Amino acid sequence: MTSTLEIEINRNQNYVVISLCGEVDLYSSPKFRKQLIPLTQAKLPTIVIDLSKVSYMDSSGVATLVEGLQLIEKYKGNFYITGLTPMVREVFELSRLDSVFSIHESVEQLQRNQLIP
Amino acid sequence: MTSTLEIEINRNQNYVVISLCGEVDLYSSPKFRKQLIPLTQAKLPTIVIDLSKVSYMDSSGVATLVEGLQLIEKYKGNFYITGLTPMVREVFELSRLDSVFSIHESVEQLQRNQLIP
């Protein structure tokens, strides 16, 4: 069964970047959740979710991000979201979650702003 | 109603190039036929059909080409087909029509071979 979602994980000493590529929906978001939860259990200090290659996201994808945020806040880690495509930006805005998350232009932007090394 | 087929016609003194772009099916092929038939009635000496931007063609598209060929042969005109994409090539081969038509790589190839000026 071909998945509509590919997930790439780049882990460094101090932070991890999870790059999603494709469509995040009720079928594919559990695959994302399965990658995200263990990283919060390991209390990674900084987790970056790059959405720049996400063409579609439904409320189950948003729910996974909210869950990740809440788990990370518990141990006072950083949770950054980068690369919102117009479709994803609209879902965030409609969900009134654009102010809840720390949203940035790109991973490079995070580096320039020294939020990640 | 958006059509899945765009048709461009470039008419010169001695020949005309009909470029199809998109999908040629039972719904869109009458639109192609409506452009092609008057040119055969005007007895254009050379008609080139460029299919290089055709991603899909069904038997109604093939039938229109056969009809065009037969009308042109009546007045001993030239009928060239150029730019077969793999999908279109397969339909031609399955229809055993690849030997009936005069098929060429591109309009430029026709010019290099001096089949059109």
Next chain:
Amino acid sequence: MPEKTDEKYRNVSLRIPSNARYLKIVRSVLEAVGRMFDFQEHTIQAVLLATNEACANIINHAYKDEPNHFIYLDIYPSSERIQIELRDNGIKVAPEKIKPRELGDVRPGGLGIHLMRSLMDEVIFDQNYKPGNKLILIKKRSEKNDKHS
């Protein structure tokens, strides 16, 4: 929802298993119908997401994640709007249970109904339909840019 006679024969119907992997097919059909009838890209995206959320709720709530049921969709495009009717044979929803969470209450989930209502012009749970549920989603053609079919 009475349909004009000439619109009756524009209706595309789709039946999928109650399984999230088929959401992609629903989106493909809606995209094809939307483009065919010249709806704006933005309107198509709204219809796609709202219908996706409606199907997800049927799968999760009406069918309690059991994959051996079916979801029935009827798509009615017209010159004024696109209407989607979703039917299931699952557990009947109590009208008082269909409410979005408070948006201030940030928690995973509880966004589907809110998204549907934000994206569509009308979201109607037909309480008279039985057995199961019937939901009607309507999105008007935006006047500025959508060409008529």
Next chain:
Amino acid sequence: MPEKTDEKYRNVSLRIPSNARYLKIVRSVLEAVGRMFDFQEHTIQAVLLATNEACANIINHAYKDEPNHFIYLDIYPSSERIQIELRDNGIKVAPEKIKPRELGDVRPGGLGIHLMRSLMDEVIFDQNYKPGNKLILIKKRSEKNDKHS
């Protein structure tokens, strides 16, 4: 065509008006199902074209180009093959009439049946079905490259 129980709930059904403009939607659905179940691109293209031809014949012959009828499609993907069943309520086809033209006889038309037979592993007109017609198209998964679902 008996279906294994676990395959019953893989069935996607589609109903379109008997109007050529809807062929594009049939192709979109088949493409989405084919990709979802990991069929080879070449297999998907064959199924797309054969089903397109079958629908075109229903529109032209069974329904004599009248747009106010419906075509019913059932799509059954499995680990071994993809099967498409097409049903209509139109004029019943006499089996002796369903024959491709001689390929040497170059004329516009008369290619649909030939293409279907060349592209598919099985093309079965179910003579017992009534009213109307039922056609079954089967394409096996090509063993070399298609991954199993």
